[in-house]
Amino acid sequence: MSTIRMRARPYLSILRKTLTGKMQYRAATWSQLVTNAFWGCARSAIIVAFYRYGSGMAALTMEQAVTMIWVQQIGMNLLPGMGGMDQAVWGKIVKGDVGYELLRPMDVYSHWYASAAAGKIAPFLLAVGPMTLAGLLVPGEIGMGLPASAWHLLACLLTLSTGLVISCAVICIGYAMLMNVNAGTGPANIFMYATQILAGSVLPLQLWPESVQGLMKYQPFSGMLDLPLRFFVGSEPLSALPGVILMQLIWAGALIFIGRKWIGRNLKKLTIQGG
Amino acid sequence: MPQIRLEEVCKRYVIAEREPGFYGALRGLVKRKTCVVQAVDRISFSLEEGELAGYIGPNGAGKSTSIKLMSGILCPDSGEIEVMGRTPWKQREQHVADIGVVFGQKSQLWWDTPAIDSFELLRDIYKVPQRDYKRRLDELAGRLDAESVLNTPVRQMSLGQRMKCELIAALLHGPRILFLDEPTIGLDAVTRIAVREFLTELNRREGVTMILTTHDMDDVEALCRRVMVVGHGKLLFDGGMDSLRKTYAPNRLLKIRLSREMELRGLQGAESVKRNGPDVVISFNPEKISAERMIAQVAGLAPIADLTVESTDVEQMIADMYRELQL
Missing domain, CATH: 3.30.70 (Alpha-Beta Plaits)
Structure with missing residues (x-):
């Protein structure tokens, strides 16, 4: 037991450090929450307009879709490339400070993975309370609804945490792309944005065309945000929970494998810029 | 047996070049010219435990690259490096636990929190027991006269204060070897002397082996008995300060x-x-x-x-x- 604690110590310390670091920027934290809440209203209003004036059938009711938007505004903090907190390692790779990272007696992949996780968990924890409150306080059609049931809420939280395992693996693949400094930050950025869209952060995946529904549901990135949210609004039955978690873990395993190999290979031919 | 041994070490960089201006950038999208720079060219030397060696040379001579190779964060193209019986880039994790590195132009401290927070993080990363950590921190901060700045956020420190904290950060885990890449760059005379005295003392009292790159010749004169001069990636001179003088001046x-x-x-x-x-x-x-x-x-x-x-x-x-x- 104590060896496990010894092994976990550096990673927990990184998490604690990121959280306290993030919290000290009061103005930034609050302004980000306000922006988030504003976007929640705006995006909900767009959804409402579509439902009012659109024709045809959708897999989600309007209330479900609006609620999904609000939960997205909170859950988005867990997506790669959101909230700027991946930049702890990102900036170091780009500016060449990555040298110091490699000087730590830790496995590089685990170290970066832990930093990525810390960078996602910290803003999520800061946002979850105030944003839920904001969503519930917004009146009328564009306000957030309650979860389908307490069990659905639990299923959502559970799958969000397994989704985070995927999300951090994606961030690490982004780091691997960045390590090829001659290619610049473009490829990594495009990759991150693509995964955000595939996670349903622009439009809930169930509102995409019927023909791509199967593909959208089973691709690796839906598990980061969209699938957990389906549980929240009740558009996915609780009986699907084991299957969803299994799929998330399989994809996470595959992405971790790829990222680990890729970063390992890049370390051998790394260029450390400057100085 | 020498503590650090380099044998015919080579490292090349591939650098992308493009013509200047917008047109150049446009052409670069289609066709990219690259050129190869031989940063380290068959360098061999060895260092005994407790030595304090200066590593000097003009900009771009390969000093920093050598330091990075020895600290295990770069992998050489050919040649052998052995530090404390290990190959740095192959046994990186064990290797880096025994060395300390200061890159004068980079920072290993968290920019926006007090230095003490960074030290505590490093304590956990290097798994230093709390009691050792406390004793070590007090001692280092005392000798560097830095107790008063430990609670200052790093971004609000002066360069001299920051450099002192960088030194503390590199030494908390009690490394046997210290690599210093331009540790006195940009410092004022008083701080510079304080840093020098600290390093001399550390070398004398604890027998920490040090390799120091610098452009400040006063550093070299004050600190180093042995000097290595590199240029274009080659080792041009290796010997005492006296014999360097005798040969070149x-x-x-x-x-x-x-x-x-x-x-x-x-x-x-x-x-x-x-x-x-x-x-x-x-x-x-x-x-x-x-x-x-x-x-x-x-x-x-x-x-x-x-x-x-x-x-x-x-x-x-x-x-x-x-x-x-x-x-």
Whole structure:
């Protein structure tokens, strides 16, 4: 037991450090929450307009879709490339400070993975309370609804945490792309944005065309945000929970494998810029 | 057995080049020229435990690259490196636990929190027991006179304060070897001297092996018994400060102020004589003519108000050396 604690110590310390670091920027934290809440209203209003004036059938009711938007505004903090907190390692790779990272007696992949996780968990924890409150306080059609049931809420939280395992693996693949400094930050950025869209952060995946529904549901990135949210609004039955978690873990395993190999290979031919 | 051993180590970088301006950038999208820079070119040397060596050379000579190779964060293209019996980039995790590194131009402290937070994070990363950590931190902060800044956020520190904290950060886990890449860059004279004294003390008391790169020749003179000069990735000189002088700057300078202005004619053994009003600088080689005889000669020719005998400025010497070797 104590060896496990010894092994976990550096990673927990990184998490604690990121959280306290993030919290000290009061103005930034609050302004980000306000922006988030504003976007929640705006995006909900767009959804409402579509439902009012659109024709045809959708897999989600309007209330479900609006609620999904609000939960997205909170859950988005867990997506790669959101909230700027991946930049702890990102900036170091780009500016060449990555040298110091490699000087730590830790496995590089685990170290970066832990930093990525810390960078996602910290803003999520800061946002979850105030944003839920904001969503519930917004009146009328564009306000957030309650979860389908307490069990659905639990299923959502559970799958969000397994989704985070995927999300951090994606961030690490982004780091691997960045390590090829001659290619610049473009490829990594495009990759991150693509995964955000595939996670349903622009439009809930169930509102995409019927023909791509199967593909959208089973691709690796839906598990980061969209699938957990389906549980929240009740558009996915609780009986699907084991299957969803299994799929998330399989994809996470595959992405971790790829990222680990890729970063390992890049370390051998790394260029450390400057100085 | 040497603690650090390099054998025929080579490292090349591929650098992407493009023509200047918008048109150049546009062409670069289609066709990219690359060129190869040999940053380290068959460097071999070894260092015993407890040595304090200066690693000097002009910008781009391969100093930092060598440090990065020895600290295990870069992988050489060919050649062998052994530090404390390990191959740094292959056994990186064990290796880095035993070394400390300071890159003067980068920071290992978290930018936006007090230095003490970074130290605590490093304590957990290196798994330093709390009691050892406390003792070590107090000792280092005391010797560097940095106790008062430990709670200051790093971004609000002066450069000197930050550098002291960087040194503490690199030494908390009690490394046996310390690599310093330009640790005194940009520091004021007082801090510079404080850092130098700290390093000398650390080397003497704890026997920490140090390799130091710098452009500040006073650093080298004050700290290093052994000097290695690199240029274009090659090791050009490796030996004591004295023998570096003897080889590249054998001459002494006799600086004299005369009581009244006059020409000094017929000085024997003088390599050069420069006169500026009453001030005369005579360069001579002490192997050919002793300082005493030189002074006697001048005293016979003119009244002397004041005089000093100096070695050639190290800085000048290195500049001459770079020029001579066409670096």
